[in-house]
Amino acid sequence: MKNPTKKNKTVLVTGASKGIGKVIAQEFCNDGYNVFICARNSELLRNTAEQINATGYLAVDLTQDGVCRQLVDYIIEKAGSLDILVNNAGEYVYSPLEKTLERDIDRLINLNIKVPYLLSQYAVKYMKEKKWGRIINIGSISGIVGEANASLYSMTKSSFTGLTKALGLELAEYNITVNTVNPGWVQTELAEAAVQQSDFSYQEEIDMIPQKRFLQPYEIAKFVKYLSSEDAKGLTAQSVSLCAGLSAG
């Protein structure tokens, strides 16, 4: 674990103990950013934080009342700023409409929609002070093209399209960009569980992807880092599908 430095930009990556979030956090750590991560499983999170040399971590369930505020306050106390927010934590539920449980509806709406909104709300105060900021949401092509038997997940992920456009416009004058990356299948535990629950085999899923492969997490991470860079300052209010061609039809 390293100490934050004032000259480096500070990043929060949510849901970064494993999967895509971990590789995004690693990418920022490698480049010397002050990186904060969170997830629920404290042991896994601590191991990841040590492994990637993060600046700080907080083991929290983001859906609990007051936690988003607590997380942003913790980062401000430790590092003095929050420049880049990566809303990555998200959950997938495979369920036909009639079988979807109300508790799953509440949980996914909370984690996939309300949490990114609240974190953006709290983080933006500090970005506005510095007249610089980046908000990057990890959506899904399920929110763009729709995924049968995953209507709840598709609904929550599609919310980023509206949020990204609206906030991109609202925050443009402050030099804060807001963008969403919509991955297709990415090789992670979430994807493995999703394929297992689905009516298709792994090979059948691969056959449906134009590039005949799952993406690797680093491909998402490299793009997120680009979106955070100064070179990407003109890119805002956009949702980009990074999906090996899957969303094209």
Ligand SMILES: NC(=O)c1ccc[n+]([C@@H]2O[C@H](COP(=O)([O-])OP(=O)(O)OC[C@H]3O[C@@H](n4cnc5c(N)ncnc54)[C@H](OP(=O)(O)O)[C@@H]3O)[C@@H](O)[C@H]2O)c1
């Ligand atoms: N993998 C894909 O094919 C794919 C495709 C499109 C979009 N995505 C999106 O990409 C993002 C990351 O997916 P992934 O595949 O990397 O998932 P993953 O391997 O399941 O990792 C999810 C991360 O989020 C954390 N998390 C989950 N619920 C949380 C909560 N309530 N509070 C705090 N942290 C929480 C998890 O840790 P704990 O369980 O310990 O909390 C973990 O660190 C998600 O938003 C997902 O929807 C993934």
